[in-house]
Amino acid sequence: MESDFSEQKNTSSLSDWTAERQYFGRFYLSQGFTKKRQFTNDCGPTSLSVTLNMLLFQANPGASRLEKNAVIQSSGLLFWDRLPGWVPKVGGATAPWGMAKAFNQLAARMNLDWRAERKSHARRAHIIEVLMTGRPVSALKLWRAGGAHWVTLVRYSSEKDKLYYLDPNPFLEYLPVDKRLQSQTWAEFEADWSREEWWSRLLGIKNELVIFSKTS
Numbered sequence: 394m395e396s397d398f399s400e401q402k403n404t405s406s407l408s409d410w411t412a413e414r415q416y417f418g419r420f421y422l423s424q425g426f427t428k429k430r431q432f433t434n435d436c437g438p439t440s441l442s443v444t445l446n447m448l449l450f451q452a453n454p455g456a457s458r459l460e461k462n463a464v465i466q467s468s469g470l471l472f473w474d475r476l477p478g479w480v481p482k483v484g485g486a487t488a489p490w491g492m493a494k495a496f497n498q499l500a501a502r503m504n505l506d507w508r509a510e511r512k513s514h515a516r517r518a519h520i521i522e523v524l525m526t527g528r529p530v531s532a533l534k535l536w537r538a539g540g541a542h543w544v545t546l547v548r549y550s551s552e553k554d555k556l557y558y559l560d561p562n563p564f565l566e567y568l569p570v571d572k573r574l575q576s577q578t579w580a581e582f583e584a585d586w587s588r589e590e591w592w593s594r595l596l597g598i599k600n601e602l603v604i605f606s607k608t609s
Contacts, residue, residue: 411571417547417559418570420446422461424561432563437475437487438464439561440543441496444529444605447547448507467502468495486541489513489601492531496603506609512602517579520556523604524549531603532558534585535593547574554579 424432424439439461449456468475474491487495489511496509512519523530524546534542548557557576565573587600 413548414571414574417557418573420450421559421565421570421573422446422561423563423566424461426563434483434485434487435461435465436543436561437485437492438468438495440531440545440559441468441492441499443545443559443561444496444531445499445503445505447529448505448605449503452505464495464499467499469498470495483540487543488596489533489598489603492543492603496605506607507605508608510604510606512604513597513599515600515602517583519602519604520546521549523602524556528605530605532582532586533598533601534582535588535590535598536585537588539590541593541598544575556582 420443422439422442424435427433442459442461442464445459445464446456449459468491470487470491473488474494475485475487493509493511496507499505500507500509520530520532530546531543532546534544536542543561545559546556547559549555550557555576555578557574559573560575565575589599593599
C-alpha cells in the first residue's frame with residue numbers, strides 16, 4: 394500500500410483518513426527510556442528506522458521490520474555524526490549529516506534504491522514539495538527548553554494547513570495504532586523547526602531536513 398500525498402487529497406473522507414492513520418501508525422517506533430525513565434536521545438536512529446520500514450514495506454510488504462538498535466549498530470557513524478551514549482545529557486544525539494550518512498549506508502547495504510540528502514536552511518516549500526510527491530521527510534525540532542528532536546513528516550493537508558508526522562515519543566507506544574500519527578498546524582511546527590539556539594548557530598544548524606529520493 395502506498396499512501397497518496399497529493400495536495401488535492403484532504404481529510405474530508407473519513408474512511409480514507411481512518412485508513413491512513415492506521416497505515417502510518419503501524420510504522421511508529423519508540424526511542425525508548427533510560428534507566429532513570431527519561432527519554433533517550435535515540436530519536437534520530439528511531440526516525441531512520443521508521444523511514445526505512447516505510448520504504449521497505451513499499452518495496453516488499455513482507456520485509457522484516459527494522460528496530461532502532463539495528464540502525465545504531467549498523468550505521469557506522471563516527472563521533473561527529475552521533476555523540477556516544479556516555480556523553481552527559483546529549484549522548485546519542487544524531488547530527489543532520491549523520492542522519493543522511495547512516496541512511497545511505499544502510500540503504501546501500503539493503504539494496505534499497507533510495508538516497509538521503511541533508512537540506513539545511515530549508516523552507517516550507519521544500520517540505521510541501523516532498524510530501525506531495527509521496528515521500529517522507531525527517532525534520533529536526535529545537536526545543537525552547539533546550540535539546541532537539543527528530544520526527545518523520547508523512548503528510549500535509551492544504552485544507553487545514555496541517556502537517557502529520559510520526560514522533561518517536563515513547564509515551565505514544567501506549568496508544569492504539571490509529572492514534573499514533575501526530576499533527577500540528579504549520580505555525581506550531583515552524584515555531585520549533587525554525588528556532589535557533591547558541592549551539593545550533595555554532596554548528597550551522599538551521600531549518601534542518603533530511604530528504605529521501607529514489608535513485609532509479
